[in-house]
Amino acid sequence: MEQKEVFDKVVGILKPFVKNNEALATVAMETSILKDLKVNSARLVDVVLEIEDNFGIEVKDEDADKVKTVGDAVKLILAKAV
Amino acid sequence: MSVGNDIVDLSATAGIHPRFIERVCTAEERLRIEASSDPKRMLWSLFAAKEAAYKAAVKLGLEPGFAHRRFEVSPDFDSVRFEDRSFALRMEHHEDWVHAIVGEATITGIEEGSSARDPLMRALKPMLGDVSITREPKPGSWDGFGPPRVMGADVSLSHDGRFVAFVAAFS
Numbered sequence: 001m002e003q004k005e006v007f008d009k010v011v012g013i014l015k016p017f018v019k020n021n022e023a024l025a026t027v028a029m030e031t032s033i034l035k036d037l038k039v040n041s042a043r044l045v046d047v048v049l050e051i052e053d054n055f056g057i058e059v060k061d062e063d064a065d066k067v068k069t070v071g072d073a074v075k076l077i078l079a080k081a082v
Numbered sequence: 083m084s085v086g087n088d089i090v091d092l093s094a095t096a097g098i099h100p101r102f103i104e105r106v107c108t109a110e111e112r113l114r115i116e117a118s119s120d121p122k123r124m125l126w127s128l129f130a131a132k133e134a135a136y137k138a139a140v141k142l143g144l145e146p147g148f149a150h151r152r153f154e155v156s157p158d159f160d161s162v163r164f165e166d167r168s169f170a171l172r173m174e175h176h177e178d179w180v181h182a183i184v185g186e187a188t189i190t191g192i193e194e195g196s197s198a199r200d201p202l203m204r205a206l207k208p209m210l211g212d213v214s215i216t217r218e219p220k221p222g223s224w225d226g227f228g229p230p231r232v233m234g235a236d237v238s239l240s241h242d243g244r245f246v247a248f249v250a251a252f253s
């Protein structure tokens with residue numbers, strides 16, 4: 001899977017949970033999911049579970065802990081998806 | 083012991099993922115939700131308690147990570163266990179929100195708003211005068227900074243949906 005394809009899918013997953021739509025309009029790999037997009041910690045759980053469902057991967061707690069930016073999520077998915 | 087808090091706006095909790103509870107709660111906590119007459123409030127009380135304990139744990143130098151199940155909330159909601167530590171817990175309930183407080187907070191406050199910083203500074207003013215809230219750089223944290231700190235008090239801030247909440251304990 002291409003990075004761009006994964007990035008677009010991740011942004012689509014994040015969209016319903018984002019509180020800062022201005023930041024979403026300029027979203028990039030380095031955009032912080034919590035700080036910039038203002039996704040709260042409860043919704044981050046939902047994001048992780050949606051990533052598991054959409055990409056057919058398991059995101060363990062220790063993996064999820066490392067996901068701070070959209071790019072972190074994309075890289076994690078690319079590393080796990082076959 | 084440090085303080086931590088977490089508020090959940092119950093109107094902003096709709097549409098959780100079907101595996102949310104499984105991901106966040108222990109098997110025993112899941113049974114409590116199933117047996118509860120108000121499963122929604124039970125779930126979000128458990129979640130708030132875990133988040134509050136997480137904040138207190140981070141201030142003690144622990145690194146719990148993204149692992150809600152490692153925080154076990156006691157059946158009577160008076161403590162949260164994380165590994166070999168037990169955090170004192172107190173819950174506040176309102177029709178619109180639940181608020182979890184970990185540690186011995188001297189003052190607490192909840193109001194509608196988008197930032198808990200100003201309400202906290204106003205509440206601290208009679209005891210400490212004008213204070214500033216600082217956050218030291220902490221690489222690897224969710225936003226690159228550590229928890230909020232105030233000279234002369236241990237503080238914690240929370241924001242969810244329509245509500246902000248703060249707690250403080252004086253050193």
